[in-house]
Amino acid sequence: MESREEHTVAEQGTNQSVEKTAAVLSAFIDGRELRVADVVKHARLGQSSASRLLATLESLEYVERDPVSSLYRLGPALVTLGGVAINQHPVHREARQRAQNLAARLGLGANVAVRRGESLFYLCNFEGRLAPKSFTLIGQRNPLHATGMGKCLLLELSAEQRRELIPDLQRFTARTITDHDELDRDLHEAKERGYAIEDQELALSRACLAAPVLGPGGQVVAAISVSGPLTAVNLPDRERELGHEVIEIADAISAGLGYLGPHSG
Template identity: 50%
Template sequence: MAAESGTGTQAIERAMKLLACFSGEHSELRTSELCAATGLGQSTVSRMMATLDRQGYVVLSPRTGLYRLGPTTVVLGAVALNSSLVHRAGRQIAQNLAQSTNLGVNLAELNGTKLFYLCNFEGAGSPKSFTMAGRSAPLHATGLGKAVLSGRPVDYVRAYFEDALATPFTPHTITRLDHMAAALTEIRNRSYATEIEELAFGRACLAAPIRGRTGEVVAALSVNGPLSAIDLPNRQRDLSLRVIEAADEISVALGYTPTPTGRHPHPAHLAENSG
């Protein structure tokens, strides 16, 4: 029985490893590519992919010989999203914001040391041909991430930089703890974050933190788009008010009660000479 149990666990681990090979950059894969990515033999991969195909987790194209994720994974993903309190509280609010600003709107929550996108909507000025749901992004190089970091304890932010997670994506990416400390102080003072070409050239975003019942920052909401569409020099004040209002609406839906002074609770500021 122990041997059988071990074999079953190994099969599950291998199946999960195969499914994890599919991502935004690798949405269709050949058997040989799955073997190279997992280190599994061709016969093992072929057998397991055939089983996953029968269960609807993957689909094999007879024309190209490429596997892609199947409808069963879509069902599971939808169930997972619908079980998220942040997604349920924020989906319609995010959609309304995209429509009123004509920009893209992203809703994401903290997952370990990364952002996890729950949903996105496109305005006319920031179209996308793909969904952001299920993707991840770094905290230090996005407006959403910096909005989340503004509510994290000092030790968390320091550890993030000490663990060398703050890798550069463009020359504008913040990679030093003291620079991030100054940025987070500004975010806390004005209740929103900006990101201008820190993750990708030609794009910018403005984001506000979302708080749970206890006041802890659990997620963030952003408007984003090409520099010409978001036009922060002329639209920053208006967009910041809209994003803060929408994020606060989601926070209230999650059970957060704003303080009478209107000031959000936050951890002690990082000293400007940290790191």
């Protein structure tokens, strides 16, 4: 029979193999095609180990190799798994069609995100005719303090919890909020009016408005936004209109998730 010590050693070996495989796959997170040497550098593996893992992953279609350049990229098996994972998420199921309709109606981008640690995580991303993109945001992450949806997701936390979660507010543009007291005031205003605004705080020449999505107990579980170039969003003239739109859709998603409104007492 296998001893406890032998079982522990085998288990540790299996765990290390899984960690190495995850490190190889995470090397592709920036979206670039990679050489074996690039994977070696990112995953901190030896050349032979990286080559063996890539060959195994290629046979399972988790990566694929370009026949001309011999560069590796993520493969179709991950697309299948990603699609299954996103379709299992209750917020995605409830929000997807509504966000798609919103993008088509307004011509702007419509996005849905949840919080994962100190970042927002995109569940839905649709482009309208006025805000085209050549890539999808689904599965990507962005900072909480510099985005409209991120600000909505921070509403669930106290000021002290926000400072603990994000001690340093990174600057992305000259308009990024980098002071916690200023962020507190901005979030208070967002809570009062029902939607948050991001005006060139993450990227220049772009803006968005977002509203929180509530779960059955009234907690913030997600956020939905409309976004696009400054000229298309046109905050001076359209803020009230777009704010009303995102609040209305957020309320509909919240109701679909089981939120029945504030309890009267």
